[in-house]
Amino acid sequence: MRNMISLVAAAVFATAMALPSFAADVTVKGEVVDIACATSKGAGGRGDGHAACAMSCARRGQPVGLLNDEAIYEITGDFAANNNAKLLDFVAKSVTVTGEVTEQGGKKLLNIKSIKAN
Secondary structure (H helix, E strand, O other), X not given: OHHHHHHHHHHHHHHHHHOOOOOOEEEEEEEEEEHHHHHHOHHHHOOHHHHHHHHHHHHXXXXXXXXXXXXXXXXXXXXXXXXXXXXXXXXXXXXXXXXXXXXXXXXXXXXXXXXXXX
């Protein structure tokens, strides 16, 4: 009986982990940053002083994120496609985005539906 309960619990857990997490649209404010520099260089990896480097990285298709006081959200989906083509006008700028936030492997992912500069 104990083995059966353990087997059922393991199956339920595995199924739950395999299902995609469903997320409602949220609005998030922050700065569009190159994730590598923003995480490794701290304040030196964001803002106007880092804009040229961030733009260069974004154009090469490096992961771009939205940084605010709560977290850094890696931008995924259509806005990250084609070497971040839809994000280039917003790199190193403060923006407000609406989209879906999910988590995968301990990272917060943001699939942007709309974006506007602040």
